[in-house]
Amino acid sequence: MRSDMRITSSVMDATLLDLPWDLPLDEWGEDDVVQLPKGISRHLVRFARLNGRVVAIKETTEEMASREYSMLRTLQRLDVPCVEPLAVIAGRSDADGEPLNAALVTRHLRFSLPYRALYSSSMQPSTAQRLVDALAGLLVRLHLVGFYWGDVSLSNTLFRRDAGAFAAYLVDAETGTLERDGLSDGRREDDLEVARVNIAGELLDLAAGERLDPSIDPVAVAGSIVEQYRSLWHELTTEQVIPASERWRIRDRIERLNLLGFDIEELSISTGDGGTTVRIQPKVVDPGHHHRRLQSLTGIDAQENQARRLLNDLDEYVAVQHDQRPNVGDEALANEWFEQVFAPIVESVPLELRGKLEGPEVFHHVLEHRWYLSEQRQCEVPLVEAAASYIETQLAYLRDEAALLNVPTTMTMPIVTQQDLQDDDDGVDWRDKV
Template identity: 85%
Template sequence: MRSDLRITSAVMDATLLDLPWEVPLEEWTEEDVVQLPKGISRHLVRFARLGGRVVAIKETTEEMASREYSMLRRLQRLDVPCVEPLAVISGRTGADGEELDSVLVTRHLRFSLPYRALYSSSMKRDTAQRLVDALAGLLVRLHLVGFYWGDVSLSNTLFRRDAGAFAAYLVDAETGTLEPSGLSTGRREDDLEVARVNIAGELLDLAAGGRLDESIDPVAVAASIVEQYRSLWHELMSDEVIDASERWRISARIERLNALGYDIEELAIRTGDGGTTVNIQPKVVDPGHHHRRLQGLTGIDAEENQARRMLNDLDQYVALQHDLRPTVGDEALANEWFERVFAPIVESVPLELRGKLEGPEVFHEVLEHRWYLSEQRQCEVPLEEAATSYIETQLSFRRDEAALLGVPVTTAISVVPIETGAILLEDEDDDPDWRDKV
């Protein structure tokens, strides 16, 4: 029944033909479907194994599937955090000859969770706030490239842990449009109002189901996205007029933008009347300052906050080694830090626990744990000792956040010499009780 099947994909993957496209998605069996937490969607969505990985499959019209596929590819080229589109499958026909809906196939984002899997009656108010803050940051990044979302919500977003915070990724782009000339203030405000209303509704729904801590005010948390968005947008885009005698504030402004995860490619600096003022205007901003620097030095692919924390440790290591060996370059010392500090800590995690968290998040939490231990003991605790303590007292009791189910761990983490460019590879863990733990 596959004679009319049409596959649209930038890179043809023959394993796509292994899935039962002649069967309606709602009738797929447990042999085909992977049970993962998913958000609310107006379309039927299922997860399936495909060549050792997991993909998300959404049934929709051929026109909508093709449009969203193209939009996600464009957003990827713009370096916007979003799911990776793999293919559009159309021309599906059932065993009875009836036409079936087309589907959009995207790669499931490893170690990501929908908001409903993160909210529970035990969730702290700060965690709820961090999710909204992450979504505000994502919305700013989308608006900077001229993307109007049109349906901003927690349901259309996936979240990954990022050094105690969360990184947000766009999942559903079917209502979005790209405007190369940039978005007007009205369009941005419209997206912001849609976000506020949708988030309030989603949180009120959780509260009605008893899945939200009573200390959380859904309306207040939803409204906070407006303040967070405008604060970030202002920091990125506004002019700042300072006295010429305080030009050190230029560096302070750049540091604030870097702390928010942005670089500045160019500054417009001009003197005012009598040379007494300087105007600062970020002209080109690009997110991912710490991520790119860490990846360039070590090859580690980490989230922004994770990268910032690891760079602090790396910079301290490099500074100390420079005092001892001043002729050794930064690149060589960064490679040495990776091999002697980062990799041993990540590899010290027992095989059965390696589905708990990603390597960069484990390393970040070990650094946090060492700080707490040092505070308690009023002395510096060795990193190896802190790692052992963290694994025994913290990681062992964490919920698994591996993105694949039913795939046994073979080689959870392997380290390859940095010269090859392949630094850290992680296979996901098998956890059939995922849904019970969420």
């Protein structure tokens, strides 16, 4: 290993030096590589174990690795869902002194999956739509902080299950730029069009490989990201004018934003037309309303939809207990719910099955399963009984989303030129079909 190898990292981990940096990434052996599902990438990406955790390693140029490392750190500070950057490895060379590409090291996002792993069997229409909706939400969050992605796609996104929906995380920021003064409408529309075209291409590719349900129209699903994005953007940013006599609409607007997972830090309210109207303009919107409330009450770190589902159960528990013990505060009852309701259900999952789903997702599914059993039996089924039934009949048969072993780890995508795209068998560029 060359003595001038350089490691840039915000938190230095000496175990980084134990990895075989003097070998090209495609020559790393089984002792170094962890088999996990991954998306298509223009660069070689592999996973490795590092000090008890799994990291993703991407070979690229030093300039691109450093730029992406810096961008991901900035996005993390802005609280945007993305992978965590750990280090840039530069100045690599092999045993003969020949230079090797630099490497970007990021922490693997546990319980996350690339879209192709989710579609290992025929994709259902609802799944396709939920993934696109999740990506639309991520794109809005990125645009709100002034980030232009430039290569929006399912391939550049990781997904985690979120109480029947999906949460999306940015995994590739090498083409992105951050504009401190915010994005123009033109830049936002550019990103949206790139998303529509790329998603259509990815779904058409799945369809060609017979991995897409025949009832799914790839072009229509891809186009839906435009509608979903614009609807969410409008709700978050549009100025609203209402009659002064209907100021209750202010609360209504706030509640709608909360349902979308956003808080309002400040409202700009001004009267006009002789005091007959009130103008409402959200000044600062911050995602994760339900996540933060659940975490503050119980310490549970959950996705937004998971948090909303768990809060419903928590609020119901608190309401019932208030009727019986009116002098007990909400915080004490929330802690009681965690210790007596949530924790026992999650801890009842056998150790060998705990890599299947995250704890909050397990609890969500147990609640759903209890509802199903109660409907079937026409009586209320105890939560503990529903949990045992769910674990035995469903969880045990799910694939392990924390690891998903025995999946190819070296998917790469060659650089494709515009001419290559046009030289299709039918002489038609697939982009023209979008």
